[in-house]
Amino acid sequence: MPVVRPLTITRSVEIIATMPAYDFDTPPDRRNSHSVKWQRVAGRDVLPMWVADMDFAAPPAVLAAMRQELEHGVMGYAAPWPSLLDAIVEGLQRDHGWRIDPDWIVLLPGVVSGFNLACLLSGSPGDAVATLTPVYPPFLSAPGNTQRQLIRSDMVLEDSASTQRWVCDFDDLSACITPETRLLLLCNPHNPVGRSYSREELLNLGALAIERDMLICSDEIHCGLVLNPDTPHIPLASLGEDIADRTITLMAPSKTWNIPGLSSAFAIITDANLRRRFRRVADGLMPHTNVMGLVATEAAYRDAHDWRLALLDYLRGNAELIMQAVAEMPGVRTTPVDATYLAWLDCRELANEKKQNPTAFFEAHGVLLSDGADFGAPGFLRLNFGCSRGVLTEALARMRWAATD
Ligand SMILES: Cc1ncc(COP(=O)(O)O)c(C=O)c1O
Structure with a gap:
């Protein structure tokens, strides 16, 4: 039997002096929870x-806000309120340097629902949706769910002495896209390969969408989880009006602040016409967002x-x-x-x-x-x-x- 040596971390963990200590070493026991x-x-x-x-x-601030809501006791329907939208707007400005207008936000019960809607509003049944693979499995089923064809372009491994990373094969993607391809479904940061796309890559993808007249749905649910300081998250729609006008950005507090069970997400759609079309396909299909999820969202973006x-x-x-x-x-x-x-x-x-x-x-x-x-x-x-x-x-x-x- 091989000897298993203990693993140690060689890098010194920097603790910012003013930061309260959070205990990630001893999380709650989830064995008998609803997980x-x-x-x-x-x-x-x-x-x-x-x-x-x-x-x-x-985060404690999220749990405190939820406790306060629970104390009120009434779990009725909610509509977006100003301080919730302000918290999202200010959070995106602080974390990603992206200034959005609160009117661009469309609340959703989930990001997966959001990209299924994006498939539904692009083109007609029989048209196609392109994506980069490997990818989060619901990307592969969303086109079929909405009677669209799936077009996949495999990412390639860039493997040199200095870099190992999965990248888009632009020639392959470009060759895969047919005149019927109405949507590019992008995952940035990319689950599962862990890439945070560079400005150059995003500009290339944006240019391709413009050239082939495709919408882009950019799933940015993992944007708060950039670990590498050299690869900050760049919201695709922040790269210029021509790209933003054809982009549906999907975000959520769920991954970053670990509240995915609260079903709270949102789309950011800068173009008023595209936003109207998105709301129209959502109408009747999408359930209301739940009030606890929204309370948690506000606290996450503002206080955590x-x-x-x-x-x-x-x-x-x-x-x-x-x-x-x-x-x-x-x-x-x-x-x-x-x-x-x-x-x-x-x-x-x-x-x-x-x-x-x-x-x-x-x-x-x-x-x-x-x-x-x-x-x-x-x-x-x-x-x-x-x-x-x-x-x-x-x-x-x-x-x-x-x-x-
Ligand atoms: C890229 C990506 N999009 C969406 C989701 C799920 O989003 P939601 O639970 O809001 O539907 C996940 C969950 O792992 C994900 O990795």
Whole structure:
């Protein structure tokens, strides 16, 4: 049996002196909670590193706002209120330098609903929607849900001495797009490859959409989770009016502040006509946004900035641990994560039978990961590292042992 050495973090974790200390090392026990992530491993010695929520409690400021709402006791219908919209506007200005108009915001019960609506309003049944793969699985089903064809362009690995990152193959994407392709469905930051696209890449994608007269739906749900200071999030629609006019941006507090179970998201649509069309297709299909989700949204954007910074610091430590551990896992490769708490593992060179079904293989060795096949890339796995360092260390040790054994 190989010796499993403990993993250590070589980088010094910077603590900003004025930042309150948040405890990400000892999150609540989710084993007997309502968590879908932990229910899948109930009663088994398996660590759940799959579905994209984090094991941490929501920020104290968010929980306090929800408690206050609960005390009021009336859970009636809500409509967007000024301080909620102001919190979003100011949060996007503070975090991404993007000044939006509150009128551009359309509240939604979820980002997935938002991009299904975007498919529905682009072109007609039979037309096509293009996306870059591998990608978050609902991107692959949204075109079919709305009677559109799916066009996929595979990302390619840029692998040099200085860079390892997944990038768009522009020639391939350009060649894939047909005259019937009415929508480009973009994921930025990109789940599962963890890329935060550069200005140049986004300008190229925008130019392609303009040239081929496509709408763009830019899912930016992970934008608050940029770990690499060299790759800040750039909202696609901030790159100029010509791009913004054809863009539906989707955002939510759910990933960054870990409140995905509260079903609160929003679209930002600068063009009044496009916004009207979006509202029209949503009408009757979309349920109301829930009041607790909106209360939490306001508090997240306005009052949980320092929590987010502390979280990012913690996640950077986790990402570094993964790089170290994967380097010692025979047959597994990965790329540095610019953004998200998701690592994308290439397991195609695992030994012999281990690579037949890497998800089942690692689950049998005590770690449940997301299957790359669901993202359009069999042989890959996605590892969710939004968990305590203790759980991550144990999961990586199990994986390293399994890969080496
Ligand atoms: C890229 C992306 N979009 C959307 C979602 C889900 O959004 P929602 O729960 O708001 O529908 C996820 C969840 O993992 C995601 O990674």
